[in-house]
Amino acid sequence: MTNRNVNNTLMELAMSISNRSALPRAAVPGLMALFGGVLGPPQKKLLRKTLEDGSVNKGGNKVINTWIDSMRASSPTRSAKSTQNNQNQDPTSPWTLYHPSALSMFDHIVCESKGKQIVTFLDYDGTLSPIVADPDKAYMSKKMRATLKDLARHFPTAIVSGRCLDKVYNFVRLAELYYAGSHGMDIKGPTNKRSTKKGNEQVLFQPASEFLPMINEVYNILVEKTKSVPGAKVENNKFCLSVHFRCVDEKNWASLGEQVSLVLNEYPKLKLTQGRKVLEIRPAIKWDKGKALEFLLESLGYANSDNVFPIFIGDDRTDEDAFKVLRRRGQGIGILVSKITKETDASYTLQDPTEVGQFLRHMVEWKRTSSQYQKLDSR
Numbered sequence: 495m496t497n498r499n500v501n502n503t504l505m506e507l508a509m510s511i512s513n514r515s516a517l518p519r520a521a522v523p524g525l526m527a528l529f530g531g532v533l534g535p536p537q538k539k540l541l542r543k544t545l546e547d548g549s550v551n552k553g554g555n556k557v558i559n560t561w562i563d564s565m566r567a568s569s570p571t572r573s574a575k576s577t578q579n580n581q582n583q584d585p586t587s588p589w590t591l592y593h594p595s596a597l598s599m600f601d602h603i604v605c606e607s608k609g610k611q612i613v614t615f616l617d618y619d620g621t622l623s624p625i626v627a628d629p630d631k632a633y634m635s636k637k638m639r640a641t642l643k644d645l646a647r648h649f650p651t652a653i654v655s656g657r658c659l660d661k662v663y664n665f666v667r668l669a670e671l672y673y674a675g676s677h678g679m680d681i682k683g684p685t686n687k688r689s690t691k692k693g694n695e696q697v698l699f700q701p702a703s704e705f706l707p708m709i710n711e712v713y714n715i716l717v718e719k720t721k722s723v724p725g726a727k728v729e730n731n732k733f734c735l736s737v738h739f740r741c742v743d744e745k746n747w748a749s750l751g752e753q754v755s756l757v758l759n760e761y762p763k764l765k766l767t768q769g770r771k772v773l774e775i776r777p778a779i780k781w782d783k784g785k786a787l788e789f790l791l792e793s794l795g796y797a798n799s800d801n802v803f804p805i806f807i808g809d810d811r812t813d814e815d816a817f818k819v820l821r822r823r824g825q826g827i828g829i830l831v832s833k834i835t836k837e838t839d840a841s842y843t844l845q846d847p848t849e850v851g852q853f854l855r856h857m858v859e860w861k862r863t864s865s866q867y868q869k870l871d872s873r
């Protein structure tokens with residue numbers, strides 16, 4: 495039996511068990527691991543090597559070094575990228591096996607969602623819009639906007655972004671969607687119709703509002719301090735800040751990291767996480783994209799429901815919080831947008847925003863077709 499056959503068999507076996515038992519689709523990769531330990535030591539080493547550290551740092555030299563290492567780790571060299579790329583595109587690699595393409599598994603995904611209300615959660619940068627050097631120019635294509643408009647006609651749809659709410663709304667410009675900006679700390683969503691008599695009144699939720707003055711203060715300090723680092727850009731995302739280093743020469747990363755670290759030493763109530771060539775500063779509260787997902791589900795009336803199938807699509811470390819929640823709930827699926835191998839709690843992958851668009855259009859088409867069949871059946 496070839497490797498590919500072994501992998502296919504394992505996948506089929508895991509799926510059939512997940513289909514016949516109460517286990518969600520998200521359990522399939524875990525089942526496969528149980529069966530075969532298909533990750534050999536070299537692959538495990540590779541996965542560990544590509545693990546991106548999303549830890550919180552609070553200053554100090556040791557921490558600065560860890561940070562710089564982490565900044566480098568999140569920006570792999572071209573040769574490291576191409577090794578990871580090969581893994582991702584090889585259908586027999588452990589990576590592909592554990593995280594198959596959501597496009598090729600589309601039929602299985604919709605089958606899994608049968609009888610349940612799909613709710614879609616979408617990250618913005620790197621998911622709906624391609625990553626570009628200037629954060630102010632991360633436009634979404636017209637085609638993607640049209641797709642989202644169609645999608646929202648069939649399924650409740652939320653954008654969950656690290657950007658501030660106004661900014662992400664200005665990029666997307668669709669009033670029919672729900673929005674969670676500042677990594678979920680600024681939510682505009684549907685009212686929980688079960689708990690209010692007012693009907694369509696919008697939910698507004700800002701769990702970090704008391705941090706607003708502090709965030710503005712730190713923004714001004716960081717703008718001033720990072721002026722000396724060519725290419726650095728500080729973005730105010732209302733309840734959090736982004737310090738971009740995409741356009742900073744690598745030799746200046748250390749001094750930029752140090753500047754940010756020194757400022758943060760004075761603000762122990764803020765924490766630092768890292769995204770794609772960006773340092774993200776946010777309130778040290780227990781709130782993230784995962785909590786925002788749960789909040790929105792609750793607002794939609796699906797707090798303790800088995801009849802919901804949330805789909806979260808995202809490309810970044812902060813999206814892992816949402817993938818984790820879905821795994822914990824044993825509900826729905828997480829889809830990681832990535833061309834390279836990454837440690838992830840998502841079950842499936844899509845390569846880039848183009849594939850995300852294709853996947854979302856498949857969902858719209860599938861829903862349209864199944865609604866037509868339902869109408870014919872009821873005649």
Ligand SMILES: O=P(O)(O)OC[C@H]1O[C@H](O[C@H]2O[C@H](CO)[C@@H](O)[C@H](O)[C@H]2O)[C@H](O)[C@@H](O)[C@@H]1O
Nearest residue numbers: 618619625626627629632655656736740770772
């Ligand atoms: O949660 P997201 O919607 O993915 O937001 C995360 C960060 O996205 C943006 O930065 C990223 O995209 C930029 C434009 O493509 C790119 O230049 C940058 O390097 C990426 O990190 C946004 O500008 C940040 O504020 C968000 O935190």
